[in-house]
Amino acid sequence: MLGRFFKYVEITTKITSLFAFLMGLAFLYYRDQQIHWKLTLLFFAGMFLFDLTTTAINNYIDTKTNDQELTLPRKPAFAALMILLCVSTACGIFLAYLTDIVVLLTGGLCFLGGILYTWGPVPISRLPLGEALSGIFYGLLIPFLLLYINMPEGTFLKLALSSGELVITLHIMPLIGLLLLSAAPACATANIMLANNICDVERDVLVKRYTLAYYLGKKRALLLFSATYYAVYAVHLVMIIIGILPPLCLLFFITLIPVVKNIRVFRKTQNKETTFLCSIKNYILIMSADAGLIFICGLL
Numbered sequence: 001m002l003g004r005f006f007k008y009v010e011i012t013t014k015i016t017s018l019f020a021f022l023m024g025l026a027f028l029y030y031r032d033q034q035i036h037w038k039l040t041l042l043f044f045a046g047m048f049l050f051d052l053t054t055t056a057i058n059n060y061i062d063t064k065t066n067d068q069e070l071t072l073p074r075k076p077a078f079a080a081l082m083i084l085l086c087v088s089t090a091c092g093i094f095l096a097y098l099t100d101i102v103v104l105l106t107g108g109l110c111f112l113g114g115i116l117y118t119w120g121p122v123p124i125s126r127l128p129l130g131e132a133l134s135g136i137f138y139g140l141l142i143p144f145l146l147l148y149i150n151m152p153e154g155t156f157l158k159l160a161l162s163s164g165e166l167v168i169t170l171h172i173m174p175l176i177g178l179l180l181l182s183a184a185p186a187c188a189t190a191n192i193m194l195a196n197n198i199c200d201v202e203r204d205v206l207v208k209r210y211t212l213a214y215y216l217g218k219k220r221a222l223l224l225f226s227a228t229y230y231a232v233y234a235v236h237l238v239m240i241i242i243g244i245l246p247p248l249c250l251l252f253f254i255t256l257i258p259v260v261k262n263i264r265v266f267r268k269t270q271n272k273e274t275t276f277l278c279s280i281k282n283y284i285l286i287m288s289a290d291a292g293l294i295f296i297c298g299l300l
Contacts, residue, residue, distance in 0.1 A: 005080060007071040008059060009052040015280075016138045016192065017051045019287035020185040024146035026291045027181060030298035039098060039149045046091030046107070047142060053084040054114035058125065061118045099149055101159055106145055113137050128212035130197065131190040139186025144178055177244050183235040184290045187228045188283040194225055195279035199272040222267050225279075229259055232286060246297050255289045258282075 006012075021044060028035055060077055063070050070077050092111065096104035113133060117124045124130060148156060156178060158169040197204065197211040198221050204211055213221040236252055239245045262278035262285075269275050 001072075004071040008056060008077060008080070009084075010055045010059070011052075013055065014048065014051055015284065015287075016134075016185070016189045017047055017142060019283070019291060020138055020142040020189075021047065021146060023181075023185060023287060023291040023294065024143040026295035026298065027143075028147065028150055030294050032298075033151055035150055039095065040146065042091055042095045042098070043145060043149060046088050046095060047145075049084055049088035049091065050111065050114060053081065053088055054117060056081040056084060057115065058118040061123075095149070102157065103145065103149060106141060106148075110137055110141055126209045126211075128210065128215050131193045131212050134193045135186035135190035138189045139184075140179070140182040143182050143185065147178065177239075180235050180239050180244060184232050184286055187232045188286045191225055191228050192279045192283055194221065194228070195266060195270075195276050196272070198222065198225070199270050199276050218270070222270075226263050226267065229263060229282060229286075236290075245294065248297050248300070249293045252289050252293055255285045259285055 025035070025040075056077070059070065060074075060081055072080065089111065092107045093104075096107060113124070114137070117130075117133075124133060144156070154169070154171070156171055156174050160167045160169070194212065197213040198218060201211065201213045201218065201221075205214060216224065233253060233256055236245070236249070240247060240249055259282050262282050266275045266278040
């Protein structure tokens with residue numbers, strides 16, 4: 001039963017949230033920033049459980065729409081889905097209670113995006129928005145929330161109610177630094193979905209799912225797939241030049257060799273059972289090197 005549950009929530013795909021979280025932790029350690037473990041572990045629990053929830057919702061609705069079998073009977077599958085949703089929501093609300101309105105609003109946005117990905121009159125999964133939104137939610141908002149709850153108040157932004165007006169103060173340079181730091185998980189995550197949609201484009205059209213790969217066409221979609229990876233390395237170089245990351249992080253460029261090899265393999269043949277794994281391999285290569293090097297720099 002446990003094995004079927006893990007297949008239902010696709011436990012092996014949760015590297016996208018896990019690595020983004022680990023990269024954020026590594027950056028906090030590199031910056032000698034005190035980590036509030038109670039808040040951090042609560043955030044991790046809510047994040048991870050909701051990641052399982054979104055996959056469960058996706059599989060539950062997709063299999064019903066496409067008349068396919070779930071790995072679990074539908075009633076237990078729905079019950080598991082609701083338990084995951086309730087527990088992850090409770091973690092999120094408690095975290096917001098312990099922190100502030102920014103966490104509540106950002107977390108609420110993440111929950112809304114996850115639920116509307118498959119559910120609703122016009123699911124996100126049937127639109128050419130999946131790649132961008134997955135990159136934002138997994139690659140940007142996870143590091144943002146982790147850094148926000150651990151770094152000094154007002155580091156990135158501040159909300160205040162003054163004389164009946166909501167005042168938003170944005171600190172531009174820290175936010176730019178956050179955007180640059182998030183480029184690797186955002187781009188690598190987006191490319192997993194892009195590779196999946198390229199492989200499934202013909203099948204998706206049959207069920208009226210028109211993804212970015214459909215609108216771009218396979219040739220341009222493959223060009224975007226390659227360019228997105230190269231953007232990761234360009235941004236990484238910028239971060240080293242402007243001092244967000246130390247020179248030791250130039251070792252990150254060693255991963256360019258196997259990443260380019262995987263790009264070439266996927267561009268030659270797009271197959272869900274075989275070459276789709278190239279996007280997973282590239283994600284692991286990029287994120288393990290990124291998080292690992294940042295952590296090592298923190299040790300030095």
